[in-house]
Amino acid sequence: MTPTTPPRPPYEPATALVLQRLEAAGGLPPLNSSTLTDRRIPIARRRAVYLAACPDAHLHEATLTRADGTTMPLTVVTPTDGAAQPGAPLLLSIHGGGRVMGCRFDDLAAPTAWARRFGGIVLAPEYRLAPEHPAPAAGEDCLAALAWAAEHAADYGADPERIVVVGPSGGGGLAACLALAARDRGGPRALGYLLDYPMLDDRTGLPGPDGAVQPPSARQFPDDGLWPAHWNDWAWEQILPGRRGGPEVRAHEAAGRAVDQPGALAGLPPVFLSVAGAETFRDEVVAFAAALWRDGGDCELHVWPGATHAMEYVSATWLRDGLETARLSWLTRLLQPEDPGVNLARVVEEGTFPMIAANDCGGEPDDGLGRPQP
Numbered sequence: 001m002t003p004t005t006p007p008r009p010p011y012e013p014a015t016a017l018v019l020q021r022l023e024a025a026g027g028l029p030p031l032n033s034s035t036l037t038d039r040r041i042p043i044a045r046r047r048a049v050y051l052a053a054c055p056d057a058h059l060h061e062a063t064l065t066r067a068d069g070t071t072m073p074l075t076v077v078t079p080t081d082g083a084a085q086p087g088a089p090l091l092l093s094i095h096g097g098g099r100v101m102g103c104r105f106d107d108l109a110a111p112t113a114w115a116r117r118f119g120g121i122v123l124a125p126e127y128r129l130a131p132e133h134p135a136p137a138a139g140e141d142c143l144a145a146l147a148w149a150a151e152h153a154a155d156y157g158a159d160p161e162r163i164v165v166v167g168p169s170g171g172g173g174l175a176a177c178l179a180l181a182a183r184d185r186g187g188p189r190a191l192g193y194l195l196d197y198p199m200l201d202d203r204t205g206l207p208g209p210d211g212a213v214q215p216p217s218a219r220q221f222p223d224d225g226l227w228p229a230h231w232n233d234w235a236w237e238q239i240l241p242g243r244r245g246g247p248e249v250r251a252h253e254a255a256g257r258a259v260d261q262p263g264a265l266a267g268l269p270p271v272f273l274s275v276a277g278a279e280t281f282r283d284e285v286v287a288f289a290a291a292l293w294r295d296g297g298d299c300e301l302h303v304w305p306g307a308t309h310a311m312e313y314v315s316a317t318w319l320r321d322g323l324e325t326a327r328l329s330w331l332t333r334l335l336q337p338e339d340p341g342v343n344l345a346r347v348v349e350e351g352t353f354p355m356i357a358a359n360d361c362g363g364e365p366d367d368g369l370g371r372p373q374p
Contacts, residue, residue: 006220054077135254169309199232216283
């Protein structure tokens with residue numbers, strides 16, 4: 001019997017059309033051991049693409065020495081005059097690529113624009129990739145990069161107390177692991193974490209107790225979209241060879257594991273989460289947000305209907321605009337918080353709650369309907 005396609009939310013029309021054209025053009029080759037080398041674009045080429053998109057970026061190259069004596073390249077992006085203003089934020093950019101491909105110049109254009117908007121700088125580490133370097137290598141590199149950022153932020157005019165970690169996909173998943181590792185191991189505390197469609201849980205795509213692939217989002221999108229469940233399966237096998245899905249995997253390696261333990265996500269900085277409604281990661285990201293709220297966390301979640309993974313590269317209209325508006329709103333509230341009194345004054349002025357207005361104006365308190373209380 002041929003398995004039937006499970007019911008699933010449809011792609012919105014613009015996303016569906018682009019995906020159809022990509023598939024027809026052969027633009028979505030499989031991700032596996034045979035294709036990985038070709039899919040790893042040379043760093044020099046990615047650097048050139050980034051500079052073409054951000055020609056006014058001023059790059060500084062640095063090196064971090066690990067405990068074992070090996071080194072990790074870092075790139076710092078500053079304003080063209082060479083330094084940020086005192087008190088400026090530092091954005092730690094962790095690139096995507098499923099932890100098996102990509103480089104520090106990938107996904108760097110967006111944080112460069114955010115840094116320019118808020119007068120800050122960006123730090124991008126060249127963390128190690130699987131399968132050559134399975135977990136916990138990439139996570140250790142990100143923790144070291146956060147420590148380096150806190151130590152050297154002032155060298156570039158930034159404030160070490162105003163570090164914001166940003167990352168999409170595999171980079172977002174590593175950023176979530178970093179938040180947990182920094183909390184548990186006494187690392188620097190970031191001001192917040194902006195995670196776009198993060199890769200969180202190694203168990204996504206594995207069979208559940210009933211034999212069906214879990215969660216439903218992985219069952220719904222096994223072969224299509226910009227990050228099908230089959231690609232995700234292969235990537236996790238490289239990250240956690242022989243351990244994927246097993247009980248010994250720690251939340252510092254796959255942050256989604258913290259969802260299972262009440263209290264495991266407590267004490268984290270504010271988190272921004274975005275995910276598509278029609279992608280493999282949907283259910284694990286929603287579960288992560290719910291667990292953050294369960295543990296008393298500050299989390300903002302956006303689920304974009306009909307979108308696929310990395311939605312802003314597929315939809316150049318309302319989806320891209322909506323995602324960027326949401327990101328900037330969250331970053332503005334994090335980096336430039338408004339005086340709560342401004343809102344209170346506006347509510348009083350609008351007369352939404354007459355009791356507040358009466359009390360603030362020194363009048364007699366009422367019952368909220370304009371009637372004096374006894």
